[in-house]
Structures are given as C-alpha cells and as structure tokens.
Ligand SMILES: Nc1nc2c(c(=O)[nH]1)N(C=O)[C@@H](CNc1ccc(C(=O)N[C@@H](CCC(=O)O)C(=O)O)cc1)CN2
C-alpha cells in the first residue's frame with residue numbers, strides 16, 4: 001500500500017466512524033454511559049487514591065460522567081487532558097474536581113485551567129481512558145488525527161507494571177475489522193465498550 005492510500009484509508013475511516021457515533025440519540029448515549037461503567041469496573045480496580053486519566057465527551061464520544069461520579073465517591077482521582085501550554089503537541093493530565101475552574105481549548109473542548117499543583121505526571125496515572133474514533137480487536141486505536149495521545153504515550157515506560165494501563169473507550173459501532181496501523185500508534189491494553197471488553201494482550 002502506498003503512503004497516500006494508507007493516509008486516505010485513515011481519513012475515510014475517521015469520517016465514517018465520527019458520523020456513526022455522532023448519529024447516536026440522546027437516549028442511546030445515556031444507555032451507553034450507564035452500561036460502560038459496568039464494564040469499566042470489571043477491568044479497573046478503583047480504590048481511594050487511584051489516579052485515572054479520562055476525558056470530557058465531545059463529538060459523540062461515550063460520556064464518562066457515571067465513571068467520574070463513581071471515582072469521586074470512592075475518593076479516587078479523575079484527571080483530564082490539557083493541551084500542553086508549551087509543548088503544544090502533547091497532553092498534560094490534571095486533577096478534575098466537581099468545582100475545578102475550566103476553560104475551552106482550541107477545539108472547543110472544556111479542560112481544567114492549568115494549576116501546576118494539580119498536574120499528575122502521566123507515568124503516575126494508574127489508568128488512562130483514551131477517547132478514540134475507531135478500534136480493532138487487536139488493540140489498535142485511531143484518534144481524531146492530532147497525534148496527541150500517541151505523542152504523550154510514547155514517553156511512558158514499556159514495562160506494564162510501571163506505567164498506566166491504557167483502556168480505549170468506544171461505542172460498539174466504532175469497531176472495524178482491522179485498522180491500518182502506523183509505526184507511532186501506541187497499542188491499547190484493553191478496549192471497553194458498553195457491550196464488550198476486549199483484552200488484546202491476553203493469551
Ligand atoms: N474528548 C476529547 N478530548 C480530547 C481529545 C479527544 O479526542 N476527545 N483529544 C485527542 O487527541 C485531544 C484533542 N484533540 C482533538 C483533535 C481534533 C479535534 C477536532 O475536532 N478537529 C476538527 C478540526 C478542528 C480545528 O482544527 O479547528 C475536525 O477534525 O473536524 C478535536 C480534538 C485532547 N482532548
């Protein structure tokens with residue numbers, strides 16, 4: 001496959017899958033969020049102090065609101081991505097509280113206002129719930145095309161016991177048979193949808 005064909009395939013999958021998730025109704029989205037937390041809790045062991053990177057849903061992504069509520073109730077710590085103020089192609093993760101001051105980033109997504117004392121270094125997160133546009137059952141992930149997660153996750157240790165567990169979050173309709181994989185794509189440890197838990201690394 002030529003580089004052009006490869007890029008075009010990724011562009012086509014992005015367009016189709018963004019339309020699919022955006023076409024879900026409000027009640028389908030509500031149901032998805034309520035089912036998602038059940039599967040998330042099968043994968044993640046959440047106790048007091050557990051650090052979890054999440055996201056605020058945008059563009060039809062599954063909402064993590066029930067998961068955030070559960071984390072706060074358990075005195076665990078949700079964190080949200082912030083587009084890095086200096087290294088603008090990378091993400092920082094910052095603690096998210098119910099009353100955190102927020103602002104809108106360049107894509108219109110709310111993020112916490114930078115407060116250095118609330119930043120959690122990526123390697124210290126226990127779990128990162130990544131948004132994605134499409135996934136396959138082998139653990140490959142296609143995002144919005146900014147490369148933010150790939151660049152940010154390229155810096156974490158390879159050893160699974162010393163790095164966050166990477167959990168892709170998606171609607172079931174975002175699965176494709178096989179994604180065209182780029183050399184920089186960081187594979188996911190799990191993919192959790194409202195219907196299914198995928199464990200690509202499991203033997
Ligand atoms: N909820 C959520 N937060 C996230 C991400 C995400 O995918 N979902 N990101 C994951 O990386 C980062 C932001 N990345 C994004 C990249 C592109 C677009 C986007 O809408 N692009 C438009 C063009 C917008 C423009 O340039 O003005 C588009 O493609 O239509 C949005 C977010 C950080 N926060």
Ligand SMILES: Nc1ncnc2c1ncn2[C@@H]1O[C@H](COP(=O)(O)OP(=O)(O)OP(=O)(O)O)[C@@H](O)[C@H]1O
Nearest residue numbers: 141142143144145146147148149150151154182184
């Ligand atoms: N580790 C990296 N180092 C340098 N550049 C990178 C890295 N990862 C990705 N990129 C660049 O980012 C661009 C977008 O990558 P890609 O299309 O894989 O993003 P994505 O996974 O869809 O987006 P996101 O991670 O923001 O959800 C590519 O042009 C790629 O060259």
